[in-house]
Amino acid sequence: MIEIESRIKHAAVDDTLRAAASALWKRHALTLFDPHDERNGLRVSDAGQCVRKLYNLVNGTIVDTFSPEVQLDNLDNGTMVGCWRACLLAASLEADGFVVEMEPTVEHDGTPGHIDLYFHEPEWTKDLGEAAVIEFKSTNWTGALDHPEKSKRYQILQAAKYAAAKGCDDFAIVTVGPAARGAKMRVDWFSLGDWQHAVIGEWLRLSAALGPVEPDGDPDFAWRCKGCAVEWCDKNPEYAATDELLVKRLEASVNARI
Numbered sequence: 044m045i046e047i048e049s050r051i052k053h054a055a056v057d058d059t060l061r062a063a064a065s066a067l068w069k070r071h072a073l074t075l076f077d078p079h080d081e082r083n084g085l086r087v088s089d090a091g092q093c094v095r096k097l098y099n100l101v102n103g104t105i106v107d108t109f110s111p112e113v114q115l116d117n118l119d120n121g122t123m124v125g126c127w128r129a130c131l132l133a134a135s136l137e138a139d140g141f142v143v144e145m146e147p148t149v150e151h152d153g154t155p156g157h158i159d160l161y162f163h164e165p166e167w168t169k170d171l172g173e174a175a176v177i178e179f180k181s182t183n184w185t186g187a188l189d190h191p192e193k194s195k196r197y198q199i200l201q202a203a204k205y206a207a208a209k210g211c212d213d214f215a216i217v218t219v220g221p222a223a224r225g226a227k228m229r230v231d232w233f234s235l236g237d238w239q240h241a242v243i244g245e246w247l248r249l250s251a252a253l254g255p256v257e258p259d260g261d262p263d264f265a266w267r268c269k270g271c272a273v274e275w276c277d278k279n280p281e282y283a284a285t286d287e288l289l290v291k292r293l294e295a296s297v298n299a300r301i
């Protein structure tokens with residue numbers, strides 16, 4: 044296994060590697076905030092998502108919306124922090140002769156996605172040699188860094204599916220936190236062999252979102268219901284059984300059958 048944390052930290056202060064990372068950043072940051080392609084099915088990043096919400100996204104009944112706080116402080120911050128650390132790691136790996144792909148588009152069993160970083164040994168080694176998928180996640184909860192047992196299952200399933208798409212066994216999740224004390228980054232390695240059955244089970248569960256009937260909501264965390272655009276779901280904190288919402292639900296159900 045490569046040493047991820049020490050490579051990133053070294054590249055952050057080494058003039059040559061930092062310049063190489065900066066060049067990568069200028070190339071890859073250009074597309075950081077491009078909108079997603081139009082949704083017409085599942086994505087790898089849907090791991091852990093509620094099937095009822097997905098059903099409505101896939102059928103165009105709702106569009107994903109976030110509060111400004113979630114967008115700015117979680118999603119946008121996480122995207123930028125993750126990309127910069129990926130650039131530092133990529134610069135370090137490339138300097139040692141590894142082949143690195145950043146944000147490659149992949150497809151596994153018909154489900155598309157984008158990997159943060161994938162690397163393998165050079166082609167002349169005849170096989171991929173050391174190869175892995177690396178995903179970068181940010182968190183505002185410092186406890187995430189201190190408690191590896193609280194690794195988010197949906198993040199592992201997402202990264203495992205990317206590893207399956209690339210045909211490599213190893214994958215890692217780099218969690219970057221705002222810790223005011225101690226380490227601000229944690230690296231957890233996983234093996235696809237340990238997770239492939241869970242990946243199959245997860246995408247079987249998610250396939251209910253592609254069926255003709257609106258499934259029941261099954262969020263893995265209650266926070267997924269907060270601000271959910273499926274206003275007619277009784278698990279939604281904004282839910283109120285008004286006639287208007289019942290009509291919306293009926294329309295969604297009819298539209299999905301057309």
Ligand code: SF4
Pocket residue numbers: 093094095096259260261262267268269271272273276277278279280
């Ligand atoms: S409110 Fe919760 S259970 Fe209902 S659709 Fe949204 S995420 Fe799913």
